[in-house]
Amino acid sequence: MRYIISENTDAYFNLASEEYLLKHTDEDIFYLWRNDNAIIVGTNQNTLSEINVEYVKEKEIKVVRRLTGGGAVYHDLGNINYTFIENSKKSFNDFRGFCEPITKALNELGVNAEFSGRNDMTIDGKKFSGTAQCKYKNRVMHHGTLLFSSKKSDISGALKPRDIKFTGKSVKSVASRITNISEHLESPMDVLEFRDRIMRSVAGGLDNITVFDAIEEEKIKKLREDKYSTWEWNYGQSPKFSMTKEGRFTGGTVEVTLDVQKGCIENIRIYGDFFGTVNIHELEEKLIGVKHQEQNVLDALKEVTLADYMVNVQNEELAGLLF
Template sequence: MLPQAILRPCSSRFAASVLCESHAFRPFSTSLSRKEQKAAQPQTAATDSIVLSAPVTYISESHDPWFNLSYEDWLLRNTPHNQPVLFLYRNFPCVVIGRNQNPWKETTPHKLREAGIPLVRRRSGGGTVFHDMGNTNFSIILPRLLFTRSHGAEVVSKAIRERLGIKECTVNERNDVIIKDGEKELKMSSAYKIIQHRAYHHGTMLISSSLSELGKSLKSSSPNMETKSILSHRSPVTTLNHYLPSTTQKAIHHDDFVHAVTSEFSKIYANQSDKKMETREVNSDWIKEPKVWKGVEELKSWEWQYGQTPEFTNSLEGELSFGSISASLSARHAVITALTLHLTPTLHETTESTSEKQSFLDSLALSLVGHRYESLDGAEGALGHAWEEEKWRELGNEIIGWLRKVM
């Protein structure tokens, strides 16, 4: 049984809009016969043998990315195995990376922090995406034996074509929802997760997102980084409102997309006589389920956000007050495992002075092994009696400050 707090029917403005007729879009259609409904569902070896229960749509009122991603994972693991589930939500501006990605290869975390944009690592695979309030996220959860990588994308693309009137919307060979513009494909991102009995396809739908903010947020400043992580498949992106049909001047909003996708989902999985779809509003203030909040805590932790990063190496170069410096390092779980610092002295530097500074760099590099990449938490401090003078402390602080800036 699901906790009563999350069974509350929709009452929010946008959630309620999916239950009533809009002047622009058709209401739910349940006119498909049982045979037509089965044909519209994923076609696998188990299609004819699985009996589905009534579908449910959950629409989140929260814009907290950690809550929404944790709640999505909870739905995947705790809703009935044979129940089709649709989850729709929006997040405040953030960058979301895949489970097996490197945050420094996909973006520049310290610049995101300066801009007040959170970095969030989700539990599914796939690439890096930018969320804002002009983007709606969808998740279609089905029995694992019914799961195909194309079905979720087909449901969403059909809703956009037939209910929002954007005929250029289709699905490519990578099962991404795309806008076909001549020879160009403009992508909406998607990812998948499969567990024992359930699986989901989730994705982003850029309705009116800021593409300039998206571009700035997904720019990495680590061109020399080599990583074992999964790299994003970079593709041109667009928004639905760039492709409004000529017959309408009304911009598409979140409510319109929710109505369109929920209508299409209902058409495929609900039956007027015995499988009427429920629509449930999700409000984080109502959710008391401990697993959801434990999930939020885990997603926010350094160990998940950064420590999940696969092994990587990086090479850095810079000009400091005492000469040119280069760094070569390796890291595992975002903790430095090896580091070398090399000094190219200024033109008039003596051999003795250069040798002494290089010895200091060697000691400093050794002291930084075991520290977290980029933050270098607790890195400042004495390196032994040989380096207690003020000049060495200042030099060490300059180098650590430079590393934090360029990592």
Template structure:
């Protein structure tokens, strides 16, 4: 495994651009590990409706950056007390949505530090009933990454102030708020650690003293590509917020794979004119392919079934029942 040096950058726009550049352009056949620390920011999941996930006025007042990532999952708050890790590797189906496989090295190091961490639920690392890390994935046909947060000493009061927790998620998980579920790793350590010192402990655990730590340093050519990604994508409102289309119908359901939220605009003649699918689900394929397949289709169950017949839904949204997925589009609202 090769460690990627991000040069201590804390701008979330740049760090997400580094991650995307590396997964798309560094040589295949090698595994890489990237760590980065972001200034106060909210990182939005690829398929989420940004304006429905955040408290915009609070974010503006406190100069919190909002950046969309290319992986699925839910919105998360980052600051200097949060360490982010990303494992970059060749794609294989057995790794897809296998968060435990990637989190295990991190969990083992935390255990060695006296933190009783374990993988639980869909994609969380927890200590007892408290979440200390969430994970997400992005994959192409050849490469993929699994990245996650490590809440060392994050300002947890900002989580509920900056994020708008959806009632769907609260009701389905039986929690009053996301704040009650999270904790800092610092609470379980015998000694205080800076985020940089914590990062070094994790690196020492993953790269033992007997193993040479190979380091990749970004080249001028890498930086040209990274800076272009920031300018053309991560630094733009169109990517981070985007426009939500007008819709007549909204249907939301919480599956084992996560929240799926359909927005449809249906013409007077009964055909689908516009569709947008939001949620914190994970999938390998772009959800826009499902959206495009539904445009122009008659808003009738049989027509919807026919339009989606050739799609492997697992590749787009994860583990969902096809019948229940069609019910969501056409049937009564459910939570």
């Protein structure tokens, strides 16, 4: 088995590195890595229904889609992520088997950690890790979070979506009581010492730890640029969904209902008690086919005189209702 520790804290790079290791290597792997502030959404999720858009913008939190299913999770530098990639030694559904080396390492530190439910690890009933898996050919990738000293306020703030009505086939995250591992240690340590203790337990020491070589770095960086840092992957891959949102502005109440498919506005209806001199359906038609991204919507609205359709409603106010 190859044992890897990444010092790179860029979420785009680290998610790309997982795909590279899964699809372009053939050895068994155990990998530890950290992300600076990021929300990692499951492959089947609607990104916008999982995040607090304003909070994400304000805190400059990256949003990245992963290869595995399950719910959205928040990463910061107080969280260690682990990844196992194995050549079908275990059943695809054997979450417990993959988690056992982690709970064992924590037990060695005096932490009462155990596998719980379908795919979680807990301490005294409180969740510190959510795990997920996927399969590529004969290789299974299992990964999970290890909340060590994460900021709980950021976790709740970033993952709390705004009051929007969403419908669709995406998988929703489930809120759980969480805890940090650092609160349960017999002796204090920092997050990097904790990371090394986990690696030492799983690998049997630190003498055979590797890093990415120059060729691997370049291939991962290309995958980062071509896929993991793109809007198309992180937002445009969301399943088809519908949403409804209402706002009250100087020009009146506005309610927007829209359908989004493959990241673009497929249908949109605008209702309200606003006034205008041109039929609102003309504006709706101009927005169909526009990429469901705030800047793209604002660019489309710049091509029209919004006051013709909605007196005293600003471009930014209408665009804000679409997200």
